[in-house]
Amino acid sequence: MNKISPWKGRALPRFEDARFLTGRGRYVDDIVLPNQLYGAFVRSAHAHAHVQVSVSSALAMPGVVAAYSGSDLALPDVAPNWIVPGTKPKGRPALARSLVRHVGESVAVVVAESAAAATDAAERVEVRYDPLPHVLDQEAALAADAPLVHADLPDNQATLFRVGNGGFDEAAKTADHAISFVLRNRRVVPYPIESRAVNADFEAASGRLTLYISQQIPHMLRRMLAAALQFPEHKLRIVSPDVGGGFGPKMHFYPEELVLSHVTQRLGRPVKWTETRRENMVATTHGRDHVMKINVAVRRDGTILALRINSTANVGAYLSSMGSGVPTVNVALFTLGIYAIPHAEVLIRCAYTHTTPVDAYRGAGRPEAAFVIERTIDRVAHELRLDPAEVRLRNMVRPDQLPYRQPVGSVLDSGQYAVALRRAMQRVEYANLRRQQKDARSAGRLMGIGIATYTHSCGMGMAERLVRVGFDRGGFESATVRVHADGSATILSGSHSHGQGHATTFAQIAADELGIAPQNIEVIQGDTDAVPMGTGTFNSRSVAVGGSAIKIAAARVARRMRRIAAFLVQAEPERITFDGARFRVAESDASVAYADVTRAAWTGQNLPRDMEIGLEETEFHHPTAMSSPYGAHVAVVEIDKETGEVAVLRYFALEDCGHVINPLLARGQLHGGIAQGLGQALYEGAFYDANGAPTDNPPIPRFDTTPNLETEFMTTPTNTNPLGAKGIGEGGAIGAPPAIVNAVIDALWHLGVRSLDMPLIPERVLAAIRAGEGQVHA
């Protein structure tokens, strides 16, 4: 349709703001059903113990309706749905049967008339724990004499993954330098502000089970839950209303929804459970957790000849949904970043430990990979006394090499990598910064500049490729676009917003096709009864895949409207134009009102029989390729050498995520990702005590701890989807950790500091400064 100016590309404020910013969102915990019951889980305080559970005292408490231990419920384990070939999967028990394997594992559930009664009664469940030796660290778990997490797995190894073309040893012989070092990518707690919540409602009369749940992938959950419960999928409805942050952990299938879906059937009443913050720390999946040994063979000009990565990853006590794929496939394939490194050998061993399961967290493996390669580049640069930017440019894949197949199996198809880095350097006045750094150093101040580039692959994807890596998930996304009789429109989308603002961006996409204002378009998501089978939101795929489905479906609806209009004015459809109010015939005075067309479509009046009723189209968009956004980040830090405190003076991020639908929301995604990346770099972590319990008060970034962020978009369209859009959800979280750590080590290298593990808490930085000074003076 012809239009005034496109809605795509406009920085519209989020339509959702009115309800989110005034506390009127509707989350799972806001939903109270008739005859509502409340559940409370009893959780292990031990990392590894035999358990004996008695619920009789809890049952005697006022208001208690039921209480179950693991042996009372004959439920299967919650199985992972990404099982990399060769993996030994161990699913999460619905409730522990005789053994607990991590702090926070549920041993019983109590159901009562109120949340308070359930909480009080949960304290009365008698659990006898006989503690057993435990192992928290993945390297310790893989050692010969480690306590076993699963008795039938004598080496605690969940999976072993290897890619690469070999040749490291040969390359090392001809190289000028071989450098080796270790990187630890610490475990972090994802910490969405809305914790998980479930309200399971079985209606005996209809045999229907409705599950209200804070989720990123409602349709996938329906399929997994139906299989686990042996419940007919057509009678199972998942409703995920407003979701207060997901970051990955809310796309997994958890024991709690399995238990409550079963319990509501036993009791015939709805049962609600809202995770407490403390439960969230120990029951919801964590992220990252790799120990990576790096060997790099390099020429004296900084050209990298070969890279060898030997990593051990911690998957926790059980394999969560994507627990075998995220630390292997999602890491290994991206370890060469945007660089043309001829030889690579990547070996990743995943270990079971007595800790909370680890799974996808914003970036899901790509941040770990970017950390490896971007730290490697800086390490090489500093060891060889070269400029880190120069070493990057020297090793980058050149445009004339594209498409370029890296020895780890990734194909880089497009990307102006050097242009992006040079532009970022120009924006921050890189040469000037280096001068300032020199001046600061001679004045006794510690200033550092850190660069990180990255690329990753998003907009999953192609089902035929997923099945090859053992990922039981679809790669498509669905959209139904419906224009109503009054001219307003509804989008039913299989993507699911957990704060991104789909109601706004998706309406903008459809508006351009339909020729109406996005304010007249409603986006409905997260209800499997309303929305055609979808896949959901993860892997920065919502715009690229879900948005493309909307564009295609809306375009088909627009064509129908034009055909109807053409019939009503008796002209050829090709001559019809639309000005937002009337369909007009080119070079003629004939026209018909928009409302007359939409009404005719839904009444069939004045239309011929062969013109179908309605204005509704559904598209299941199944991509044939994934897109590869990339970016260049620069951080400038100053370190107080007496306190070790790191101040981020500047943070600049240049991102190429293709065509941007809504620059305001895209920038918000970038800001959020960078904030989480800064958090991981500077202070976040799951800090376990010796008993295997994480600390109560993990730090998370807040507005007052986040520096001013400078962001810029560069647009190289992609032909991998009809919108020319790539992903924006994860880039910030991928780029920020290496940018910050590189900056801090850049500030301290001359003092003898060679490595520093995240998080860069002041005490650790100060210790490194002192140790470095000790070496320099020695």
Next chain:
Amino acid sequence: MIPAPFDYVRPNSLAEAAELAASASDSGVILAGGQSLLTDLKQRRKRPRLVIDIGAIPGLDAIEVRQDSIRIGAMARQADIARHSAIVRHLPLLPQVAAVAADPMVRRRATLVGALCEVEPGGDWVAASLALDATVVGAGPSGDWEMQLCNLVRGPKRTALHPGAIATAVIFRLPEPRRAMRYTKAKHAAIGWSIASVAAVVDFSSDGRLSSAAIAVAGATATPQRLPSLEAALVGKLPVDEVQTAQEVERALKGLTLQGDYYASERYRCARLAVLIRRTLIDLARLTS
């Protein structure tokens, strides 16, 4: 995050509250702004039988400016205290605390007297009030009472108050007009709690030497406290002499009971506190010279 069961009363008079508190004795707790108590209740760290909300007692939220003192009632909110004109003028240390303690929503509900009675280890308000030689007054089973804050504070989360006692106000004598005061804090990067805090109320003679000093610390130490040995050592000295000041500070911190966690150990906090005190004193000295 649901508290264990308790009874809740909201009396309309101090006499009634005092009677309830006396009969509940140590099974009762006083609720003012709830800054610490609500979290303690929700996490079931405290399980009182009776919660006595003093929010409905008339007059308890008053801030009275007297001839030589300011009296701040037990229900006066931190946000109101921080912008009270007489406090801004005479006790600028308190608005400085408000700028670095908690967040606007918490300060809107939280009270100063409540913070003094809770004695959190990172107690910013306690440290500042100690440096200002505050006196706490209240009611109790054996009548009205008055106590120097330094005598009231007994340890982390511990006071000398008898069961059933209700603190009703804190009284600050107006300091001499030329006193300089400064509150500084090294925050836990993301949570915002104190790793090390220092409250300094000082006076300089015309040659730049310290003529009086009241210095209190929090965050690094297990309990907010004055540092009398440091105060004594610094009087008559030039704080801008960095080396000397650093030595005095280091000496004064020896033997303190410290606290630490995964983010900042006792040792780090102590070092951080030393840097903070030294920089604060030097800043004050430069500012007033």
